[in-house]
Amino acid sequence: MRGSGEAAPAFVLPRGATGFFRPEHGPLPETGLPAFRAALYAAARAAGGTVGGVEARAYPRSFHSASVTGGAGPSVVLCHAHHPWIAFAAQLRDWYRDEFLTPPPWSQAFVHAGFAVLAAETLTAPLSEVDTSVLSPSEWRQVRAYGIDTLGGLLFNSWD
Template identity: 60%
Template sequence: MATDGDSAFTLPRGATGFFRLKDGPIPETDQRTFRTALYAAARAAEGHAGEIEEQTYPRTFHTATVTKGTGEWVILCHANYPWIAFARERREWYTEEFLAPPPWAHAFTDAGFAVLDHAQLTLPLTDIDTTVLTKGEWREIRLYGVTTLGGVLFNAWD
């Protein structure tokens, strides 16, 4: 596990969806901002925004779609941090099934989200600063066989 300042990504507390009440609440991604960015993205794509499926336990993310012609992109929005990823299909969790951000992904960055690309999302956990992860989080990671950043961020562990 990477613990130095040279790691490519630093996981904040609660990024896995787990947190301890004694440590206080974790942030929540503003759903109104996500919705606004989704519609801006659909306009930029000259497509249509699909229904937003809000995060429900144990999933750590909201999903939505943008459709243009016969193409459809699934947008993943982390429920606690302003991170966006793209996938081809809706799933309960992801490991490496991420797409490169489409050209219209700037609508999300313009709204204050960080758009994560395939290379970032498939980073091995050994290249990430994981010092905030608890023993319980590591137990879930091992139980589910997760080895990538995207697998840690976009999951449905119970």
């Protein structure tokens, strides 16, 4: 039970947030590439731009990626492979720590398509502000081995 001065964690991690699969818990949920692709094209229309290359998640990455080029230039769009979370970054990488951007105004197209668009402030939150109770000992070993200390680093990774 929390004391009156303790705030609830800002983000509660569900199973599969790190992309690690535990056979005893069954398969992880999937964020389908077709849904992501459809939302990308809606976002590109809202941005008055175009969709660049779309890259499906490949092991060990925990996310799909694409780019949308609009009036303000290109934006890298990240889509978690197991939960409908969207994040934005300046460049495509295999994993992230705190290199997230503020979502552009056209990101609302993802919300309308059923995705949650994560703010840069949420993604750069320290893990101490996140409910990590669902993480297994093996996931914690990966977190420590890769020096991950932010929510975004935990969600958008390429650990193996």
